[in-house]
Amino acid sequence: MSKFFRETVALSHSGALAALQAALEKANSINVPQCICIVDVSGEVIVHFKMDGAKYLSMHTARAKARTAASINSPTGSMTADFGLAAGIASHGGVTHLPGGLPIRFSGKLAGAIGVGSGTGEQDFEVARAALTVIGADSV
Incomplete structure (x- = not known):
């Protein structure tokens, strides 16, 4: 491995798009309309x-989550509320x-992230996990 580059x-x-489609289907199946954001x-x-x-x-929180x-x-979801508030302001x-x-x-290897919002935290994670599953990403 060279010190001058890294593989990504x-x-x-x-x-x-496949992840988005799976997230939409999961959100529909649990009857919770969601905002979904996928980032690199x-x-x-x-x-x-x-x-x-x-x-x-x-829409804003899904993007921030991703x-x-x-x-x-x-x-x-694992930051303390105080740290999360400070990080959000900063x-x-x-x-x-x-x-x-x-x-x-x-x-x-990190390829991006998904953020889901408009349900409870667990519903948001459930929809995000469905997206990861369909594209063969590592489970989280």
């Missing part, structure tokens, strides 16, 4: 979708402690 894994737009490893949005009936403000999960390479809402964000990894 990237989520394709086809993978993002740097936190840039690949796809962002608001289902009919999903809460408007959840960016946070990509940034920390870990599920969201990042102008770009980071959140709310549950519902999962990293997307293939063979342990």
Whole structure:
């Protein structure tokens, strides 16, 4: 391995669309309209979708959850509320402690993240996990 480069894994737009479709199907099956955001490893949005009936403000939290999960390479929701509040203020809402964000990894390598919002934290995670399963990402 060279010290001058590293190998990376990237989520394709086809993978993002397949993950989105699986998330939409799961949200429909549990009857919870959701906002879903999938980002690349740097936190840039690949796809962002608001289902009919999903809460408007959840568009922002879904994006923050995805960016946070990509940034920390870990599920969201484990920060203390105080730290999460401070991080949210410092990042102008770009980071959140709310549950519902999962990293997307293939063979342990970070490829991006998904953030889901508008349900309970567990419902958000359930929808996100369905997306990871369909694209063959590592389970979280």
